[in-house]
């Protein structure tokens with residue numbers, strides 16, 4: 001059986017909320033023990049576990065209870081009810097500078113933190129060279145940490161947390177402060193921790209979560225609202241954050257039945273076969289009847305494309321009600337859900353007529369397909385009404401199309417996102 005490193009059972013954290021500060025005193029002094037407070041559940045009866053080798057991302061809007069949960073796992077806060085069992089040493093990066101004494105130098109704080117985490121002086125002595133190298137803040141290590149910039153703070157905190165070989169690493173949004181190079185260095189280290197232990201992550205960066213996490217827990221009002229694989233949960237979360245939509249309906253993908261061209265090899269076939277069911281949301285005033293990517297030279301449906309192909313995103317919509325100020329748009333995403341192309345009729349400066357009720361319309365976005373690295377991509381399509389700044393979704397469909405990009409030249413593995421069409425290498429004399 002896989003070993004559980006974190007076991008959380010019916011955990012709640014309740015805060016007493018008073019309407020005014022005096023109510024707290026009134027409550028203490030009241031001879032009849034009258035209540036002057038309301039119970040507020042920051043974390044409400046949560047149960048889940050995390051196994052060794054698993055990385056779990058925690059998402060949710062501000063105030064949904066993420067930090068409270070991580071603090072309880074880290075042992076900084078105690079739950080009001082329920083049990084938390086943690087096996088192994090925990091290293092937590094919670095609020096910036098938590099656990100630091102501002103008047104002590106960086107070096108003294110390393111010892112202070114080491115002791116707080118239960119390590120001997122010898123152990124910390126041995127870890128010092130690695131910590132200093134990782135933090136890379138030079139002579140500032142001898143200065144009081146209250147003089148540090150927020151970036152320096154996080155460098156030192158992370159260097160300590162990661163270099164004492166934690167089995168459970170908890171990172172609460174802290175990394176967003178460091179610069180890009182430092183972040184990359186941290187992510188490499190986090191991958192190492194993941195091999196033998198577990199990492200719990202709070203971040204608003206869905207790209208990072210998609211590339212790191214095996215599982216996402218979406219919290220809302222102190223409860224688990226949804227949990228599952230990143231590709232399933234993160235799209236819905238983004239829709240929720242942008243449009244306040246919590247439930248998407250499942251629809252069958254429009255291109256679920258592929259007529260895979262016989263020249264296409266088995267690798268492409270298998271990429272196309274694992275298609276996820278598309279999900280949709282909107283106010284229901286209209287819907288997409290068909291969505292296809294067409295190769296304009298052959299006229300055929302293009303499930304497999306290469307950079308430079310002339311293609312059209314061809315779609316038909318049917319309106320149930322009249323739609324003023326329509327906007328059509330699409331997003332092409334890579335396999336991790338990162339947006340590669342985002343455009344719409346507003347960006348393309350297209351003025352659209354009012355769409356009449358009970359009518360169907362047929363449009364195409366035509367373009368030369370960009371030169372992207374080989375792989376599987378998916379496409380979202382949407383019809384909205386209003387302006388770019390303030391609009392309502394008529395229908396948005398996630399992952400309506402899955403597209404495989406194939407550059408037929410040999411040895412295309414390991415390329416960056418964009419593959420320039422022609423790069424000439426010249427010797428300058």
Ligand SMILES: Nc1ncnc2c1ncn2[C@@H]1O[C@H](COP(=O)(O)OP(=O)(O)OP(=O)(O)O)[C@@H](O)[C@H]1O
Nearest residue numbers: 015016041042060061062063064065066067068069
């Ligand atoms: N000491 C406290 N007393 C009363 N309420 C608190 C206390 N600490 C947190 N809360 C409340 O608990 C809820 C959850 O807070 P928490 O910081 O865990 O949310 P979060 O999901 O981490 O938010 P964010 O994304 O803003 O960091 C919030 O409504 C917050 O106001």
